[in-house]
Amino acid sequence: xxxxxxxxxxxxxxxxxxxxxxxxxxxxxxxxxxxxxxxxxxxxxxxxxxxxxxxxxxxxxxxxxxxxxxxxxxxxxxxxxxxxxxxxxxxxxxxxxxxxxxxxxxxxxxxxxxxxxxxxxxxxxxxxxxxxxxxxxxxxxxxxxxxxxxxxxxxxxxxxxxxxxxxxxxxxxxxxxxxxxxxxxxxxxxxxxxxxxxxxxxxxxxxxxxxxxxxxxxxxxxxxxxxxxxxxxxxxxxxxxxxxxxxxxxxxxxxxxxxxxxxxxxxxxxxxxxxxxxxxxxxxxxxxxxxxxxxxxxxxxxxxxxxxxxxxxxxxxxxxxxxxxxxxxxxxxxxxxxxxxxxxxxxxxxxxxxxxxxxxxxxxxxxxxxxxxxxxxxxxxxxxxxxxxxxxxxxxxxxxxxxxxxxxxxxxxxxxxxxxxxxxxxxxxxxxxxxxxxxxxxxxxxxxxxxxxxxxxxxxxxxxxxxxxxxxxxxxxxxxxxxxxxxxxxxxxxxxxxxxxxxxxxxxxxxxxxxxxxxxxxxxxxxxxxxxxxxxxxxxxxxxxxxxxxxxxxxxxxxxxxxxxxxxxxxxxxxxxxxxxxxxxxxxxxxxxxxxxxxxxxxxxxxxxxxxxxxxxxxxxxxxxxxxxxxxxxxxxxxxxxxxxxxxxxxxxxxxxxxxxxxxxxxxxxxxxxxxxxxxxxxxxxxxxxxxxxxxx
Numbered sequence: 001x002x003x004x005x006x007x008x009x010x011x012x013x014x015x016x017x018x019x020x021x022x023x024x025x026x027x028x029x030x031x032x033x034x035x036x037x038x039x040x041x042x043x044x045x046x047x048x049x050x051x052x053x054x055x056x057x058x059x060x061x062x063x064x065x066x067x068x069x070x071x072x073x074x075x076x077x078x079x080x081x082x083x084x085x086x087x088x089x090x091x092x093x094x095x096x097x098x099x100x101x102x103x104x105x106x107x108x109x110x111x112x113x114x115x116x117x118x119x120x121x122x123x124x125x126x127x128x129x130x131x132x133x134x135x136x137x138x139x140x141x142x143x144x145x146x147x148x149x150x151x152x153x154x155x156x157x158x159x160x161x162x163x164x165x166x167x168x169x170x171x172x173x174x175x176x177x178x179x180x181x182x183x184x185x186x187x188x189x190x191x192x193x194x195x196x197x198x199x200x201x202x203x204x205x206x207x208x209x210x211x212x213x214x215x216x217x218x219x220x221x222x223x224x225x226x227x228x229x230x231x232x233x234x235x236x237x238x239x240x241x242x243x244x245x246x247x248x249x250x251x252x253x254x255x256x257x258x259x260x261x262x263x264x265x266x267x268x269x270x271x272x273x274x275x276x277x278x279x280x281x282x283x284x285x286x287x288x289x290x291x292x293x294x295x296x297x298x299x300x301x302x303x304x305x306x307x308x309x310x311x312x313x314x315x316x317x318x319x320x321x322x323x324x325x326x327x328x329x330x331x332x333x334x335x336x337x338x339x340x341x342x343x344x345x346x347x348x349x350x351x352x353x354x355x356x357x358x359x360x361x362x363x364x365x366x367x368x369x370x371x372x373x374x375x376x377x378x379x380x381x382x383x384x385x386x387x388x389x390x391x392x393x394x395x396x397x398x399x400x401x402x403x404x405x406x407x408x409x410x411x412x413x414x415x416x417x418x419x420x421x422x423x424x425x426x427x428x429x430x431x432x433x434x435x436x437x438x439x440x441x442x443x444x445x446x447x448x449x450x451x452x453x454x455x456x457x458x459x460x461x462x463x464x465x466x467x468x469x470x471x472x473x474x475x476x477x478x479x480x481x482x483x484x485x486x487x488x489x490x491x492x493x494x495x496x497x498x499x500x501x502x503x504x505x506x507x508x509x510x511x512x513x514x515x516x517x518x519x520x521x522x523x524x525x526x527x528x529x530x531x532x533x534x535x536x537x538x539x540x541x542x543x544x545x546x547x548x549x550x551x552x553x554x555x556x557x558x559x560x561x562x563x564x565x566x567x568x569x570x571x572x573x574x575x576x577x578x579x580x581x582x583x584x585x586x587x588x589x590x591x592x593x594x595x596x597x598x599x600x601x602x603x604x605x606x607x608x609x610x611x612x613x614x615x616x617x618x619x620x621x622x623x624x625x626x627x628x629x630x631x632x633x634x635x636x637x638x639x640x641x642x643x644x645x646x647x648x649x650x651x652x653x654x655x656x657x658x659x660x661x662x663x664x665x666x667x668x669x670x671x672x673x674x675x676x677x678x679x680x681x682x683x684x685x686x687x688x689x690x691x692x693x694x695x696x697x
Contacts, residue, residue, distance in 0.1 A: 018394040021403055023384050024377060024480045024491055030384075032308045033475050036299045039408030039468030045070070045291035046351060047459045049274065050283040053120040055098055061247040067274045067287070068252040071294060071320050078298045079305070080256045088251035088329050095278050098123045100243040103179065103216050106133065107237040113226065114179070114216045119193065121455035123242065124163045124180070124215035125279050126198040130242040134176050138230040142166040147173035156238060158230060160223070163196035163215045170213075171201040177214035177240060181223030184454060190220040192456035195280050214242045219455075249278070253321035253330045258300050260315040260482060266341035267314035267482035268374075269439065270296060270474065271428045272348065273323035282457035284449060286427075288351025288467065290320050295471045300479060312482035314342070327428040328623055331437060335622040342481060342550060343374035344441030346429035350470040352446035353412060353463035360419040361466065364443040367423045368536070368668045369654025370433050371543035372440035373551075376496040377480055379420050381473040386418040389469075406472060411465030422672065435653040436618075436625035440547075444470060481551070489551035490561050496548065497565040500541035501572050507537045507671075508576040515583050524596045527584045529670075531598060534580065536671035538573035539664070542566050603679050604663055612686055612695040613658035626653055629692040637691045641684035647677055652685060656695055662686055 023030050049067045060066065068085055075083035101116030101123030116123040134156050140146045142161040150157070153174030159166050163180035170178045184194040196217060201210040218226065229236065254274075260267070272289030276282060297318050303309040317338070319330055331338070352359050363382055365375045388404030395403065407413050425433075429441030446466070451457045484492065511530035518526040545566055552558035588595040600608060618625065626649065648669065655665045662683060669677040689695045 018392045037471040039464030042291040042295040042467040043464040050287040061249040082257035091251040097247045121193040127214040167198040186220035192454040195453040258316040265314040268478040275322035289347035314482045344432035348427040351462035368540045370440035390415040408464035532667040536667040607663035610662040641687040
């Protein structure tokens with residue numbers, strides 16, 4: 001039995017069942033969602049809002065942004081309840097705005113070199129108004145030594161460095177401005193220009209602030225011609241004419257809701273930022289996410305209103321706005337209403353034409369501190385779309401070549417390359433995962449993106465087929481959670497338990513390798529690390545299973561079934577630990593050393609005795625409560641309990657639950673990152689949390 005358990009828990013793609021495909025939703029409901037989803041509709045949203053990077057007129061900053069108006073208008077047209085354009089009047093911001101940016105050669109010839117009108121990326125954000133005539137001077141990579149050698153004072157420096165670095169060194173040397181020739185991924189696309197920004201410069205010796213000048217950018221193809229001319233010693237006189245302004249604006253969010261039969265329950269909050277700064281207007285990053293969740297809203301609303309899907313028990317909410325700067329105040333303003341929402345699905349860069357980018361569509365899971373079944377629900381649909389949209393040799397005589405084809409009529413007809421990944425932040429799901437919010441959030445994202453943060457991120461890099469598949473996955477996952485009863489809850493639990501065995505099998509393989517790779521004198525430490533790795537993942541899988549209970553209508557019955565599944569996962573984990581111990585003893589014999597036991601040092605013993613619990617009422621504070629509380633600590637308390645290394649404060653605080661010891665928290669932190677968390681720093685951070693009133697010890 002032990003050997004059977006061990007073999008079954010190790011991933012074995014050779015044992016995949018190629019003729020069996022399943023989803024958590026019944027087939028008739030999946031067919032409705034797949035049939036209704038339109039990749040072209042989502043793609044049209046990208047074209048309408050980010051067909052090209054355009055210069056906004058000043059009036060747009062003072063009224064309604066095109067993207068906000070477009071999303072709100074579509075929601076209203078679709079008849080989706082609760083559609084609102086919310087103006088955060090208390091969040092007045094100021095942004096740089098380009099009005100004009102032209103660089104003309106006036107000697108020896110007369111020709112335009114760069115124009116903001118041609119492409120907004122050609123005038124770098126932060127450039128100041130200027131009207132000057134000056135010679136161009138070549139500065140290579142733009143180092144201070146090259147600036148000094150070239151003698152750039154009163155001239156315009158030209159180089160093939162990043163515009164920000166080039167501008168900093170050039171202004172310190174007295175240049176009026178710069179022209180940066182892009183070398184960003186020029187072998188992929190010699191026409192793309194990277195996003196860039198310049199700021200005032202501090203003089204390295206006097207510390208005096210030097211106002212920002214101006215910076216132009218040229219793509220590699222066109223810039224190479226200018227570089228060749230300067231390299232030949234040609235003297236080129238230019239006229240730089242730049243006009244910019246600083247424009248006040250307000251944060252604008254758009255929201256909508258698909259109402260469930262129980263108005264008190266919110267199953268899923270979809271998020272996607274449609275602004276990533278106001279100058280950069282990327283098609284994939286991230287108009288594609290906004291377009292996809294707009295189509296999710298249309299699909300679900302249509303199916304429910306037409307009676308093709310039953311109205312779900314729980315509501316599904318949607319929010320569009322600026323990345324972070326819009327999401328944070330929206331969550332804060334709605335915290336009392338959404339605090340008990342089950343989960344968040346964030347879509348960021350979901351429309352990429354995968355084969356064009358050599359990309360995978362990835363699901364970024366929650367951290368251990370927000371263990372939740374949403375990971376496995378979304379993974380279920382990733383797998384269904386991924387495995388159902390490829391040909392398998394075994395199926396050529398049994399089922400259709402592509403068993404569950406999901407292709408947009410005018411999109412790519414290609415396999416769906418997908419990957420299930422560990423947590424990664426840097427998008428709006430971070431706000432929902434915040435210590436004080438505790439709404440477990442996953443992110444759907446395509447990576448790599450070969451035109452990420454460049455002028456090439458326009459609609460022709462997006463694919464209607466990929467968008468349709470993202471919409472199907474998002475709509476199906478959200479509806480599964482929104483309408484789950486006890487029967488579906490247990491199906492989710494079964495899916496989670498099965499995936500847990502597979503995931504633990506992978507970690508077992510890692511742990512075995514850690515022990516197997518041990519050299520002389522290393523076995524004690526490697527065996528400890530490997531054991532702690534397995535223990536942390538076992539604890540996370542059990543917590544993930546436990547989260548399913550929130551879906552239950554009959555909690556006692558569901559909990560009983562969950563306990564049975566937890567016992568299975570525990571047995572798999574214990575079998576791995578026993579096998580790892582056997583591996584350690586065999587390795588010790590091969591090394592000619594005695595077998596080892598895990599012995600805690602003095603600091604580890606202290607950490608094992610410390611069992612932190614959250615202070616009463618602390619989670620009523622909402623987003624940023626952790627940062628605000630720690631920021632209010634007196635300097636004396638911080639210096640008494642110093643934290644010298646870089647630690648993930650939010651995740652550490654999320655792992656505080658009254659049951660985890662500080663040593664357990666260290667194990668769970670180490671299992672999620674490449675470098676171990678310093679235990680003394682972790683203990684000191686716990687003392688800081690205690691001093692801040694976040695926890696009791």
